[in-house]
Amino acid sequence: MQASVKIMDIDIDMLSNDIFIEKMNEYLKDDHLDVILFASAEMLDRAVEDEKYRELIDSAELFLPGEEALLSTHHVDILEAGGMVVSCKSFGIVLENLKKQDRTIYIVSESESDVQNLINYCKRMQPELLVVGSCIYSEDAEDAVIVNDINTCSPDMIIVDIKTGIQESWIMEHAPLLNARICVAIGGVANLILAEEKNVPGWVKKLHLTWFYQKIVKEQMVKKGLRTRIFRNKIVKYNNHNEEIKDDDSE
Numbered sequence: 001m002q003a004s005v006k007i008m009d010i011d012i013d014m015l016s017n018d019i020f021i022e023k024m025n026e027y028l029k030d031d032h033l034d035v036i037l038f039a040s041a042e043m044l045d046r047a048v049e050d051e052k053y054r055e056l057i058d059s060a061e062l063f064l065p066g067e068e069a070l071l072s073t074h075h076v077d078i079l080e081a082g083g084m085v086v087s088c089k090s091f092g093i094v095l096e097n098l099k100k101q102d103r104t105i106y107i108v109s110e111s112e113s114d115v116q117n118l119i120n121y122c123k124r125m126q127p128e129l130l131v132v133g134s135c136i137y138s139e140d141a142e143d144a145v146i147v148n149d150i151n152t153c154s155p156d157m158i159i160v161d162i163k164t165g166i167q168e169s170w171i172m173e174h175a176p177l178l179n180a181r182i183c184v185a186i187g188g189v190a191n192l193i194l195a196e197e198k199n200v201p202g203w204v205k206k207l208h209l210t211w212f213y214q215k216i217v218k219e220q221m222v223k224k225g226l227r228t229r230i231f232r233n234k235i236v237k238y239n240n241h242n243e244e245i246k247d248d249d250s251e
Contacts, residue, residue, distance in 0.1 A: 010047050013062050016083050017090050021097045027182050033175050038066030038088040040188030042164045056168045066189035088189045092125040101128035106155035108137050117194045137162045151179040164188040
């Protein structure tokens with residue numbers, strides 16, 4: 001049994017990067033699809049409020065912390081220093097350490113630019129990876145067309161970056177039909193690994209607004225710290241509320 005922590009009564013798997021690498025290389029030998037979800041704060045909020053959604057994420061092979069904010073009450077800096085998975089950035093470490101480097105991937109995202117950014121990221125982490133296909137997901141898209149395209153490409157890994165809620169439902173509904181070994185879902189936390197792939201847009205450069213673009217990027221980093229504090233407070237309030245309920249029940 002692997003270790004886990006409870007965050008707002010939701011179990012999140014805790015692995016070292018070394019164990020994660022080992023598991024991913026083992027999954028790539030399987031003849032069935034293993035689903036790995038990287039958790040976001042939005043996912044946990046949904047799971048607390050929606051029992052059916054909670055069952056969806058519970059059915060994943062691994063439910064890992066996708067952003068450090070989730071572990072804000074668990075000394076995340078110490079965990080990271082100890083080589084633990086604390087965010088979806090560990091996926092890049094896995095790509096770097098694939099035993100068979102020329103694995104094939106298929107990408108599902110919501111825009112051409114997001115697909116390209118994911119391709120750039122994956123290739124930077126593991127240059128030998130082969131991108132065999134991609135598709136732009138929308139709620140109007142025909143699921144059968146996407147499934148057929150994935151199965152025609154027959155990738156080792158599917159990387160999914162679409163809206164939280166829709167993403168998990170789509171993956172779990174179609175998992176039995178998909179001809180792949182691993183499906184990794186990063187929707188909701190993909191920005192953490194894609195930030196470095198986003199170049200300053202050409203039109204911004206032409207208008208000599210690079211300084212302004214970089215200012216916005218820095219402000220987003222500040223917001224990340226704010227999100228961590230907000231989520232930490234949410235966890236504390238949730239735990240305090242549960243303690244109050246237990247105290248009332250014991251009286």
